[in-house]
Amino acid sequence: MSDPVLSLSGLTKSYKRGTPGEVTVLRGADLEIAAGEVVALVAPSGAGKSTLLHIAGLLDTPDSGIVRISGQDMSGRSDRRRTATRRRDVGFVYQFHHLLPEFTALENVALPQLANGASEAEAQARATDLLARVGVAERADHRPAALSGGEQQRVAFCRALANAPRLLLADEPTGNLDPGTSDQVFGALMDLVTGTGMSALIATHNLELAARMDRVLRLEDGAITPVE
Template identity: 55%
Template sequence: MSDTAMDPVVRLTGVTRSFAQGGVTIDVLRGVNLAVNPGEIVALLGASGSGKSTMLQAIGLLEGGFGGRIEIAGIDASKLGKDQRAAVRRDHIGFVYQFHHLLPDFSAIENVVLPQLITGKPRTDCETRAVELLDALGLGQRLDHRPSQLSGGEQQRVAVARALANKPHLVLADEPTGNLDEATADIVLAQFLALVRDQGSAALVATHNERLAAQMDRVVRLHDGVLA
């Protein structure tokens, strides 16, 4: 983390991303600038196909090909190699996707323990943290259930717990409730926001839902490849 406590957790400066398709170059991001501060939850609004997922992939250092500067927790990620980017993701970023992407052969608690073990924490500490999160999400009685034994809302709650397990500085969520019915989506989002705020993480949440976006601290809109 940088020396100044209120330095942005993530800062984008002139971030661009283009794709070649059928001999035509498509500019998805055309110079995105954004700063998200510690503890701030920002909604990223935009229509389907506007580039929200591409922007989250850039911030999450999930693929190359981006222009401009991306800083995560004071680290200029644009200058890092593949292994260094992976270390930044591991140490600073948590992800929640529209589809839970849980490991099907592992129980709920094991899915939350595993990302902690990768950082070298003792298993007992990992299990304590996993139980704490799953219990807060109303899954205290479902710890040993595999994903196939859980409802869609329960699966997404496990995915939220997994993303928050290592207390990341930044949580990236891509339509985190987009695959749920409205009532379940409201519950899962409220639990997600409460946990993120409780542990003081920053979050950037991509959505096309104005009503959900209104529950966050600030809204930015992606349109024609730039933020408004």
């Protein structure tokens, strides 16, 4: 059996926030995601899901515990090594699209590939293909301000997948959209993820969307438990 794409073991994390002092958000959290598995993470507000995703994606470090990506223990790795692993293996999607406003949709999806060493022709070809998969190919030459909220988020999905990561981490990826648009955009994301065979951990408040994934986990009181 191959190693899990993502393995989190015994993660703890606390922050100092003045009075009343330290706040603990993770208390021995454990999680494994297999290759090709799409997992939902539901949590009450302030439970620490963004912290968990940042640690899983090597943007933050736990106080204790182990993060493994594709079987590789990332504990004690240098910032350079962590950054290289993140660029190669992890894609991020946030509630807000964070597209670069001065660039077109096509350019926003091509830029991460260029930064990763792809040729301009290769980057544009993959960007065009990804945009077509989520139904916004005809909007490729438009800048973010000219796109609807749903279109902006679809482009953000494509940018996250531009370098073909093994793992996608998404934090409330449809949280800024109305229910109808949210359902359509989430469907586009699921098609994109399952079509490429990658793994995904998707945080959402929407239980209907969560039910469409392979498994649902709950983060509460610093621990992760399955939702039956």
